[in-house]
Amino acid sequence: xxxxxxxDKSGMRKGTxxxxxxxxxxxxxxxxxxxxxxxxxxxxxxxxxxxxxxxxWMNYLRPNIKRGNFTQQEEDLIITMHKKLGNRWSTIAAELxxxxxxxxxxHWHTSLKKRVQHNTITNSEEIKATKSRDITISQVTTPASxxxxxxxxxxxxxxxxxxxxxxxxxxxxxxxxxxxxDQSFLLDDLNGIVQNNTNCDFQNQDTSxxxxxxxxxxxxxxxxxxxxxxxxxxxxxxTVDNFWTPYEAEMSHVPTPSHMLMTTLPMESEYFSxxxxxxxxx
DNA sequence: AACGACGTCAACCGCCAGTAG
DNA sequence: ACTACTGGCGGTTGACGTCGT
Numbered sequence: 481x482x483x484x485x486x487x488d489k490s491g492m493r494k495g496t497x498x499x500x501x502x503x504x505x506x507x508x509x510x511x512x513x514x515x516x517x518x519x520x521x522x523x524x525x526x527x528x529x530x531x532x533x534x535x536x537w538m539n540y541l542r543p544n545i546k547r548g549n550f551t552q553q554e555e556d557l558i559i560t561m562h563k564k565l566g567n568r569w570s571t572i573a574a575e576l577x578x579x580x581x582x583x584x585x586x587h588w589h590t591s592l593k594k595r596v597q598h599n600t601i602t603n604s605e606e607i608k609a610t611k612s613r614d615i616t617i618s619q620v621t622t623p624a625s626x627x628x629x630x631x632x633x634x635x636x637x638x639x640x641x642x643x644x645x646x647x648x649x650x651x652x653x654x655x656x657x658x659x660x661x662d663q664s665f666l667l668d669d670l671n672g673i674v675q676n677n678t679n680c681d682f683q684n685q686d687t688s689x690x691x692x693x694x695x696x697x698x699x700x701x702x703x704x705x706x707x708x709x710x711x712x713x714x715x716x717x718x719t720v721d722n723f724w725t726p727y728e729a730e731m732s733h734v735p736t737p738s739h740m741l742m743t744t745l746p747m748e749s750e751y752f753s754x755x756x757x758x759x760x761x762x
Numbered sequence: 763a764a765c766g767a768c769g770t771c772a773a774c775c776g777c778c779a780g781t782a783g
Numbered sequence: 784a785c786t787a788c789t790g791g792c793g794g795t796t797g798a799c800g801t802c803g804t
Binding site for chain 3: 495517518530531534538567568570582585
């Protein structure tokens, strides 16, 4: 489903996100949070508009996104809520943990809508047929009755075939993604920064990430903030060799970005305390 | 094998509501 | 009260995959 990458007039990239862009976005948001989507791309070293970054994160990269087929229960819920609420996709998606409004909307348009319409048509045709049958019969036997209103047919032929085969807590996409990046995911951005600077001597070190309190009049010169970013980066880097261990032992899978953050960042950091309070990572 | 029709879904666009100054 | 900015939402697009002929 990849779109051909292109650029708009202002030089911002459009189209499909590359793995490298994803990696940058995940790395940045995992470390610094989404403090301002509009400003974020330039600090993260991305040639994307903030809106595009937000969309990519919210609909695809965010932890706990559930991928894969919708379960029967999910589809039933979507149909029921759509009947009540109409096209209020975000409200509907809020009732489906791990599903995004975009995903729900797409699934509705590509699958559920047709199914519901088809069943409505089938149902009304059936009612018509039943009525004409009733009329025909009634002409011979009894007077026409108004009690021929069938309830709405279920749009599904079966209701239990999916639920038993799908894992509702499937987070394999994120895990697979992180895994595919290998542990170099963490090291690439910081390549050379901390290697010989374990005592936080970060003068003139370039990186693709810039901390949110980085202040610069020249946005094109993206260097890590020496006060905040380097502190976090150093802490991060110093723990990178062993940060897998607790979660490998405890959870038996590669940690998601949120796990990485909690494992590696100093909890006494005021900035990240705020992030956690806002439950950004759940 | 080639081609067109159709389905899927990531991503874009424009609008709107909330908020800060 | 007004304006500018931002995040969020829903509608729509279009590239790519799949299927049927």
